[in-house]
Amino acid sequence: MAGDEEIEIYEEGEESMEVKNEAEAKTEGGDEKVLQFLDSLDEYLTLMDSLNSKLREGWFDLASARHSMGTLRISSTLLDLKDHSASSTLQVTDQEVESLGSVPRFALSKWASKGGSGKGKDFSTDAVSEMGSPRSPQLRHRGVSEEKPSAMGETVLAADEEIKKERAKSLSVFGGLVSPKLRGAQLSFETALETLVEIANTRSSMLTAFERITKK
Amino acid sequence: MYGFEALTFNIHSGYLEAIVRGHRAGLLTTADYNNLCQCENLDDIKMHLSATKYGSYLQNEPSPLHTTTIVEKCTLKLVDDYKHMICQATEPMSTFLEYIRYGHMIDNVVLIVTGTLHERDVQELIEKCHPLGMFDSIATLAVAQNMRELYRLVLVDTPLAPYFSECLTSEDLDDMNIEIMRNTLYKAYLEDFYKFCQKLGGATAEIMSDLLAFEADRRAVNITINSIGTELTREDRKKLYSNFGLLYPYGHEELAICEDIDQVRGVMEKYPPYQAIFSKMSYGESQMLDKAFYEEEVRRLCLAFEQQFHYAVFFAYMRLREQEIRNLMWISECVAQNQKSRIHDSVVYMF
Numbered sequence: 170m171a172g173d174e175e176i177e178i179y180e181e182g183e184e185s186m187e188v189k190n191e192a193e194a195k196t197e198g199g200d201e202k203v204l205q206f207l208d209s210l211d212e213y214l215t216l217m218d219s220l221n222s223k224l225r226e227g228w229f230d231l232a233s234a235r236h237s238m239g240t241l242r243i244s245s246t247l248l249d250l251k252d253h254s255a256s257s258t259l260q261v262t263d264q265e266v267e268s269l270g271s272v273p274r275f276a277l278s279k280w281a282s283k284g285g286s287g288k289g290k291d292f293s294t295d296a297v298s299e300m301g302s303p304r305s306p307q308l309r310h311r312g313v314s315e316e317k318p319s320a321m322g323e324t325v326l327a328a329d330e331e332i333k334k335e336r337a338k339s340l341s342v343f344g345g346l347v348s349p350k351l352r353g354a355q356l357s358f359e360t361a362l363e364t365l366v367e368i369a370n371t372r373s374s375m376l377t378a379f380e381r382i383t384k385k
Numbered sequence: 386m387y388g389f390e391a392l393t394f395n396i397h398s399g400y401l402e403a404i405v406r407g408h409r410a411g412l413l414t415t416a417d418y419n420n421l422c423q424c425e426n427l428d429d430i431k432m433h434l435s436a437t438k439y440g441s442y443l444q445n446e447p448s449p450l451h452t453t454t455i456v457e458k459c460t461l462k463l464v465d466d467y468k469h470m471i472c473q474a475t476e477p478m479s480t481f482l483e484y485i486r487y488g489h490m491i492d493n494v495v496l497i498v499t500g501t502l503h504e505r506d507v508q509e510l511i512e513k514c515h516p517l518g519m520f521d522s523i524a525t526l527a528v529a530q531n532m533r534e535l536y537r538l539v540l541v542d543t544p545l546a547p548y549f550s551e552c553l554t555s556e557d558l559d560d561m562n563i564e565i566m567r568n569t570l571y572k573a574y575l576e577d578f579y580k581f582c583q584k585l586g587g588a589t590a591e592i593m594s595d596l597l598a599f600e601a602d603r604r605a606v607n608i609t610i611n612s613i614g615t616e617l618t619r620e621d622r623k624k625l626y627s628n629f630g631l632l633y634p635y636g637h638e639e640l641a642i643c644e645d646i647d648q649v650r651g652v653m654e655k656y657p658p659y660q661a662i663f664s665k666m667s668y669g670e671s672q673m674l675d676k677a678f679y680e681e682e683v684r685r686l687c688l689a690f691e692q693q694f695h696y697a698v699f700f701a702y703m704r705l706r707e708q709e710i711r712n713l714m715w716i717s718e719c720v721a722q723n724q725k726s727r728i729h730d731s732v733v734y735m736f
Contacts, residue, residue, distance in 0.1 A: 240714065247505075345560050
């Protein structure tokens, strides 16, 4: 009958609407994944460019320092061959990601003290856990979260002083009084190291985003 | 007596003055530097240098070249010129020429001691030493644990022995102590050289006083800038300044308490010869300071050739060659790093 036919058409219309909505949702979800992938790819390329630029700057500053101080004072012959611990360390942890299992996450710990008390700054990025939003690097200072603001300021100052001393110590292989250009080169290479870790994390998030797109 | 050198100078030193003026004519010109700045790689630089006095020193070097190779081979040319002059020299010129070597001897001593502290192989360190600063017992430096041993075992029989009186301690050698030792030795050497030139008198004394005073002042500025933010105290910093020069003593008093580059500028701008140097730089900047000082030094060294019958031309020639080698090193580094637009940041033209 006409009424039954109308109901059937209406139900078919509703079903096709539901199917259409599901398809739209699927498409939107797929678009979002593609956008995430493209965002992380863009960030990766930007970081690679930044790394290239920092390394060029570092090598150029090193050449400037050699020009200023002399080739005898800046050469690989003076590098220290005694046993000593690394001034910076890299930690690799596995982070669980929904439906993809574990993905690696890299965290750089710069200028850690020799005693392993961990006074160095921890430059880590939560790239994998923040897939949906623009990634921003977060700095974590160990052991300061429960301290009052004025005490935190003093702790930060003390940590900065410690880092200054560690920097000066690593440059002392070239002598006690070095050119500001050599210090500039050190900072450039330090920044390049941080950028490398960011690149590793970005690459990890990029590959994760790619897997999400290709996964059925 | 000043003014009568023309009567007697050529008897013993005329030939060598002619030789050194011939060498001066062989220094690279602006046209040579322009050609070198156009090079695409280090083999191109080698090809351009083959037409200069360095040609015979570089021709047998295999590709790929390295910037350190270019510097080493060009330094051999300087060493050969020096050896030819010193073997022909009589007193007091031979002593004057020996003084030119002492700065390199100090650098070599510090290199060996620092390298030994860092557990480097002695033979490797000796290969890196400057040829002009070599002496017989240099390898024995590796056994010393402190400055007293350094002096007693090795340096007591070298020309550097008199310079050790101010830094004889039993403290173990570490990076800062070695740096203080380097600067203290160099201070004593400069003062001794200055006194020797004063004793010679005449045009040599006049021109060398100016050149050595400039060297002392430049060292004072470099020590000040390099020690900003380090553990070197004001008193220790002041002890490293030489006891002569335009900045001595009031400029040194002010430099000793400087904490940043702008304060250093404030001190130096009170002295007209250095006001011109610092006016080339903007506030807070120290990148161009080295080039500005080198340019001023080259200007003064070139003026030394305007007068005859004095020994300062030999000192000036050696310093100009060293500046030329520094220029070649800089150009090679910029070409190797594909930074040709930055070549003119540090090249100092002479003629």
